[in-house]
Every structure is written in C-alpha cells, then in structure tokens.
Amino acid sequence: MVPKGWVKVSLDQLAEVRTGVAKGKTGLKDPITVPYLRVANVQDGRIDLSEIKEIEIEREKLERYSLKYGDVLMNEGGDFDKLGRGDVWLNQIEPCLHQNHVFAVRPQQEKLNSFYLAALAASYYGKKYFLSCAKRSTNLASINSSQIKEFPVLVPPISEQQEIVQILSTWDQAISATEKLLGNSQQQKKALMQQLLTGKKRLLDENGVRFSEKWRIFCLADIAEMNSGGTPKSSVAEYYDGGIPWVSITDMTNHGKWISTTERTLTSLGVENSSARLYPKNTILYAMYASIGECSIAKVEVTSSQAILGIRPKDCLHYEFLYFYLCSLKDRIKLQGQQGTQSNLNAGMVKDFKINLPNLKEQQAISNVLNICDEEILVLQKKLDCLKQEKKALMQQLLTGKKRVKVAA
Structure with missing residues (x-):
C-alpha cells in the first residue's frame, strides 16, 4: 500500500541509470588518464577512496562518463547483504569515472533526492527488491541496469x-x-x-613503586604446554551433541576473546575416539590454519579442532599476558601468510616463539x-x-x- 501523498514509480522515470567505462580498450584516439571507481571502491553503502586506480579514455568521451555531484553509485554485484547498497558521489575527486560494473544513477533532483534514493536502496525495502530479481551464485548476487531501472521507488x-x-x-x-x-x-x-x-x-x-626487575627471554615451549585438537568422524552421530564445547575457527572469530559456548559440541565418546582432548579453563586457543594468529581464551573446559592449538601456561606465565602477547603478533603472522612465507602455522613453530617475560x-x-x-x-x-x-x-x-x-x- 502506497502512503497518502506518495507515489510508486520505476526508477527510470525519475533518474538516468548510467553505465561506466570498460577497462582494457586499445587504440584510443587522444587518450587521457583519469581516476576511476571500481567495485572495490563502492562497498556496503560507502565510497572507499583509500586506493584509486586510473584508466585511459578518449578525451572527447570524458564528459560523457565523468561522475557528477549527486550521482548515486550502485554495484552490479556483491554479497547478498550489500547488493544495491550505494552512496552519493560528492565530487571527492574531479574528474572521476566509474567502471562498467558500477552504475551511476543520476536523479532528477527536483523530484528525487539523491540521499533519499541511496537510503531507500540500502534499506530492507531496497534489499528485498534487488534480491528478488538478482542472479545468485553461492553467497554472491548480481543485478543489471534494467533491474535498477525497474526498481519501484516509493516517492x-x-x-x-x-x-x-x-x-x-x-x-x-x-x-x-x-x-x-x-x-x-x-x-x-x-x-x-x-x-x-x-x-x-x-x-x-x-605500593606505587615502578617495576624494575629485568625481563627474561623464553621459548614459549619452556613456559607452556600445548597441543592441537582433533575432529571426530562426522558420520558417527554418537560423537556429537553431547554438551562438551568443540571450538572451531568460526567460533573464535564470532566470539572474540572469551569462548564459553560453541556451535557444535562433542560427547565423551567423541573425545575418546579422536585426537580431540579436553582443555582446562583459561587455556589459550590459537588458530594455526585459515585465520592464522587469531586468539581466544577458554572460559570453560573445551575441546577444539586440529586447526587450533591449545596452550596451557605454566605457573610463571599469566594466561592473559600470553593472550595479549599473541594478539600483538597477529599482524606480523598474517603478513607472513599473505606474502607466502608460511600460509599456516604448526605446533613446532609456535613452540619456538620467543617471549620477553617480566x-x-x-x-x-x-x-x-x-x-x-x-x-x-x-x-x-x-x-x-x-x-x-x-x-x-x-x-x-x-x-x-x-x-x-x-x-x-
């Protein structure tokens, strides 16, 4: 039902839906190099200008493809939750073009406010429409210019x-x-x-006295015990749903520092018939695969998958100090993985970590x-x-x- 005084019309009656420039064209006459926005720059209702690429275009076509103040930028594709979510271009860079996978919607300002349109496209109402007509694959979806033109705008x-x-x-x-x-x-x-x-x-x-005792360097293996977990056979139903928390990488990324509940649990039989083992409360859980370097603390007794190392500090090492120390290494560990130095960790590598300990x-x-x-x-x-x-x-x-x-x- 359309509210009193409002109208519902297709977007193309109130705005021009403009396609962008395609990359890779050769043999251009009188080319000019200009900044342009890619899908990566138009994400989740925001325009990210932290990394801008450039593209060549014929000088005579610059006006045709340049963005103008008030254009609403929308992606052709992306995650389900982000599809159709755009933002308003405010001439942050001038001139600036947009890729052919990014649409620029140019409203008739006397009839349709750019910021109103961007909000409507990003709302549940807009999301519902775009998902209803999108082409889907796994967690991604895509829309075309015709579907944007047909967007039924509440005005x-x-x-x-x-x-x-x-x-x-x-x-x-x-x-x-x-x-x-x-x-x-x-x-x-x-x-x-x-x-x-x-x-x-x-x-x-x-006592208000500054700590002054000299710190000592240890190998982590000398001040903590550690081992990785395991995964019982998923085909054996009796191994699961027994109430013993079984920590996965997903649980760590979802819960953060403290873990007391998990998506899946094991039975005692599942623990006994796998390499999974019980870790006591305050065990440090350290991700060795996938999200390497992620770190959590067990708030209760838990088990874990083989992707996670359970580290139990000895009496000379406070468990939260170790947690913060491992967190401080996260950026360095992830960078090593991204550069291909080591995409995963193993228990031997972690045991060799050097820690300066007060x-x-x-x-x-x-x-x-x-x-x-x-x-x-x-x-x-x-x-x-x-x-x-x-x-x-x-x-x-x-x-x-x-x-x-x-x-x-």
Missing part, C-alpha cells in the same frame, strides 16, 4: 524526502562519531600494547591495564551496534511511510 513529496534525509543524517553523524571513538580506542590500545609488552613502558606495583606480578598489572582498554572498546562497539540497529529500524519506518515526518510549511 514522498520532495520536502518530505529532505526531512527524512535530515533525520537519517543525524543518526549517520552519531554513528560516524562513535566509529571514530572506537577507532581511536583501538589504536590507543595497540600503541599501549607495543609499549607494555616490550618493557618500554613500566607500570607501578601495588615477573608474574608485572604480567598481571599489564593484563589489567589492557583489560580496561578492552572494556572501553567493548562499550563503544556495543553502542555502535545499537546505533546501527536503531537506524536500520528507523529507515524501515520512514522510507515506507509507516512513520511520517512533519514538514515545515
């Missing part, structure tokens, strides 16, 4: 569109500010880890400081998630007319 009067855009802009500003705070907190924690975990910055003990009290003091950082980050992340969910719900109300806004006379 309130232009003054109401502008008011809706203003309301959503307020939420966007709150989200942006929270994202900035979150990013700053994450960077501050990273810098603090570099200082504290190397002894460059020393803390005060419970006494136990200083380890605990360092862990306490970094835990406070984690708590601040968690609060900001929850606030950000809440703001995004509230905006999403508000969009569903405002962009379908279920909730009307007051427009000044």
Whole structure:
C-alpha cells in the first residue's frame, strides 16, 4: 500500500541509470588518464577512496562518463547483504569515472533526492527488491541496469524526502562519531600494547613503586604446554551433541576473546575416539590454519579442532599476558601468510616463539591495564551496534511511510 501523498514509480522515470567505462580498450584516439571507481571502491553503502586506480579514455568521451555531484553509485554485484547498497558521489575527486560494473544513477533532483534514493536502496525495502530479481551464485548476487531501472521507488513529496534525509543524517553523524571513538580506542590500545609488552613502558606495583626487575627471554615451549585438537568422524552421530564445547575457527572469530559456548559440541565418546582432548579453563586457543594468529581464551573446559592449538601456561606465565602477547603478533603472522612465507602455522613453530617475560606480578598489572582498554572498546562497539540497529529500524519506518515526518510549511 502506497502512503497518502506518495507515489510508486520505476526508477527510470525519475533518474538516468548510467553505465561506466570498460577497462582494457586499445587504440584510443587522444587518450587521457583519469581516476576511476571500481567495485572495490563502492562497498556496503560507502565510497572507499583509500586506493584509486586510473584508466585511459578518449578525451572527447570524458564528459560523457565523468561522475557528477549527486550521482548515486550502485554495484552490479556483491554479497547478498550489500547488493544495491550505494552512496552519493560528492565530487571527492574531479574528474572521476566509474567502471562498467558500477552504475551511476543520476536523479532528477527536483523530484528525487539523491540521499533519499541511496537510503531507500540500502534499506530492507531496497534489499528485498534487488534480491528478488538478482542472479545468485553461492553467497554472491548480481543485478543489471534494467533491474535498477525497474526498481519501484516509493516517492514522498520532495520536502518530505529532505526531512527524512535530515533525520537519517543525524543518526549517520552519531554513528560516524562513535566509529571514530572506537577507532581511536583501538589504536590507543595497540600503541599501549607495543609499549607494555616490550618493557618500554613500566607500570607501578601495588605500593606505587615502578617495576624494575629485568625481563627474561623464553621459548614459549619452556613456559607452556600445548597441543592441537582433533575432529571426530562426522558420520558417527554418537560423537556429537553431547554438551562438551568443540571450538572451531568460526567460533573464535564470532566470539572474540572469551569462548564459553560453541556451535557444535562433542560427547565423551567423541573425545575418546579422536585426537580431540579436553582443555582446562583459561587455556589459550590459537588458530594455526585459515585465520592464522587469531586468539581466544577458554572460559570453560573445551575441546577444539586440529586447526587450533591449545596452550596451557605454566605457573610463571599469566594466561592473559600470553593472550595479549599473541594478539600483538597477529599482524606480523598474517603478513607472513599473505606474502607466502608460511600460509599456516604448526605446533613446532609456535613452540619456538620467543617471549620477553617480566615477573608474574608485572604480567598481571599489564593484563589489567589492557583489560580496561578492552572494556572501553567493548562499550563503544556495543553502542555502535545499537546505533546501527536503531537506524536500520528507523529507515524501515520512514522510507515506507509507516512513520511520517512533519514538514515545515
């Protein structure tokens, strides 16, 4: 049902859907090299300008293919959740072209507000339409220019569109500010880890005296016991659903620092008939395959797959200090994998990790400081998630007319 005073029309009645330039053309007359946007630059409702490529085009065609202020950029394909999600071009780079897999929708501004259209395309209403007509494969989907032209746009009067855009802009500003705070907190924690975990910055003990005892270098194998897990035969139903948490890489990426529940569980029979073994509470779980370098802590007794190393610190090593130390190595470990130095880890490699270790009290003091950082980050992340969910719900109300806004006379 169309709200009173609104109309529903196909997008091509209110906007021009423009295709971009194709890469790789040769024999161009009077070519000019110009920046252009690829699919990678138009992602999840945002325009990412961190890496811009260039393309050659004939000078006489520059005007035809250049983006203009107010163009709404939409991808031809992508993840189901991101399909059709665009953003408004604000002439951040001038001139700038767009790839033929990125559409530029140019609204008639007196009838259709660019920011309103971008919000509508990104809303549940827009997502539902694009998925209904998209060509799908696995987790990806694609749409063509005809389907964008046929997008049934719900159009309130232009003054109401502008008011809706203003309301959503307020939420966007709150989200942006929270994202900035979150990013700053994450960077501050990273810098603090570099200082504290190397002894460059020393803390005060419970008596207010700065720690001064010399740190000692150990091989991780000398101060912790470790072994990888295992996977019982999936064909034996009696090995599964027994309540013993079985940690996978997915569980680690989903839960983060602390793991107490898992997607799958094992029975005692499953543990006995596989290389999986029980890890006690506070075992460090370290990913050796796929998401190498990811790290979690077992909050309860768990088992794990063979892709995960269970590390049990000895009395001289505080488990949270080890967790933060391994987290500090993550970027370096991942970079090695990306460069092909070593795509996976193994227990032998981890056992050879060198760790510079203060006494136990200083380890605990360092862990306490970094835990406070984690708590601040968690609060900001929850606030950000809440703001995004509230905006999403508000969009569903405002962009379908279920909730009307007051427009000044």
